[in-house]
Amino acid sequence: MPINFRSKRGDVDAKLTHPKMQDKRKFGKVLLSFRQQGLIYSDSFYEESKEEIEPQGSNAGLKTMDISEESQLSLENVKRLIQRNFSENPLAWWDRNKIEATLKIKEECKYEYIRYKPIQMNMEDKRNMQMIIKEHINLGLIEPGISAYSSPEFLIKMESESKKFTALSTPQGQYIWNVLPMGLANAPQIFQRKMDNLFKDYFEFMFVYIDDILIASKNMKEHIKHLEIFSDACYKEGLVLSEKKATIAVNKIKFLGILIDEIGIELQEHIVEKIRNFPDILKDKKQLQSFLGVVNFAGIFIKDLAKYRKDFWPLLKETESTKWKWEEIHTQRVRELKQVCNNLPKLAIPQDEDELVVYYRGRAL
Known part of the structure; x- marks a missing residue:
């Protein structure tokens, strides 16, 4: 369903997506995804899903930098200052940021309703769903509601008239979101724009x-000032931080699949492992796209x-009328x-005295 998202940052077009949970394993992944976003607290998740979904880029176990006693005291003071922004509820400081999302149905879709029946669940799934619903209600993220819309799908509050467009059906009834659900195809871009505007003066x-x-800072004194x-800035704008995800004052960090330290950057091992785990002979266009996505x-x-x-490009142009043709050269390239x-x-990391070479379309300039 095409929609228009309106906020104080401007209007953008969006589209509702409808992920389907087809089995218990996938449902466990969804539960774990909610947990990682700080929306639920229970530990009753499927362990097999946890191993697969939990980001292997976690910074647990990284040690704080060795610093002087004076800097240590300053750092502890800054940590206490940051703690005022900690909460696991995305709406905790909404009275300070007051950002609302407005959803508007496009005229050509005004009379089209999207309705999905509640997914089929076994008893264990139902118990977990009841747990999620209860905790979401306690956090103020959803509320019981009635809507002609029902799509199966958090950080921005929903304008009251737009809530009906975010309804979801469960075996326990129908609920509507009080916050912007990530089921909106471009919700991440909306949130990114909010973050960019908030921190635009500090991109250095x-x-x-x-x-x-x-x-990132050059030394501990500068780092404390940056913190x-x-x-x-977070306190002024009402930005909520998660204490369990915060890592402060370390000289090595795992960030978006990259390991960063004072010397340079390297790819995390779990990304390389994903590449190794692909078969040498890829079965279809979709698998090739997945492989190249990780390689890229x-x-x-x-x-x-x-x-x-370059040898893969002809395969990516495959259409319904074009037969998939995997050859030995493709296996060799994999x-x-x-x-x-x-x-x-x-x-x-480049130093000031290093000679840098700029390449454009494979040629040095």
Whole structure:
């Protein structure tokens, strides 16, 4: 269903998506996804799903930098300052940010309703669903409701008249979202725009990707100052931080599949493992797209990547009338990429005195 999303940041077109949970394993992944976003607290999840879904880029176990006693005291003061922004409820400080989302149905879809029946669940699934619903209600994220819309699908509050468009059906009844659900195809872009506007004056030392924030400093004294600026900005704008996901004052960090330290960056092992786990012979266009998607993620570490990818382009142009034709050259390229990814270099951070070469379309300028 095409819709229009309106906020104080402007209007954008969007589209509702409707993920389907087909079995218990997938349902467990959904539960775990909710947990990772800080929306539920229970530990009763499927362990097999947890191993697969939990980000292997977790920073648990990283040690705080060795610093002087004076800096340690300053750091503890900053940590206490940051703690005022901690909450696991996305609406905790809404009275300070007061950002609302308005959904408007496009005229050509005005009389089209999307309705889905509640998904079939066994008793264990139903108990977990009841747990999620109860905790979402307690957090104020959803409320019981009646709507002609019902789609199966958090961080921005919903305008009251728009809530009906976010209804979801469960075996326990129908509920509507009080916050912007991620079922909106471009909800991440909306939130990214909010974050960019909030931190636009600090991009010199702050890197923001949706709800992941990285603060980089040259030394501990500068880092403490940056943390103070960050904490004050969050408090002023009512931005909610998750204490269990926060990692403060370390000289090595895992960020979006990359391991970063003071020397440079390298790809995390679980990304390389995903590439190795693909078969040498890919069965269809969809599997090839998945393979190249992971390879492209590692692209900055692979010299002359285009040389390996060029033989795959004809396969990506396949249509319903074109037969999938996997050949020996494709198998060879997959094996070569796997071999290259087994020995990826660590990329150094450029220094002021380094000579830099700019490449455009494979040629040095």
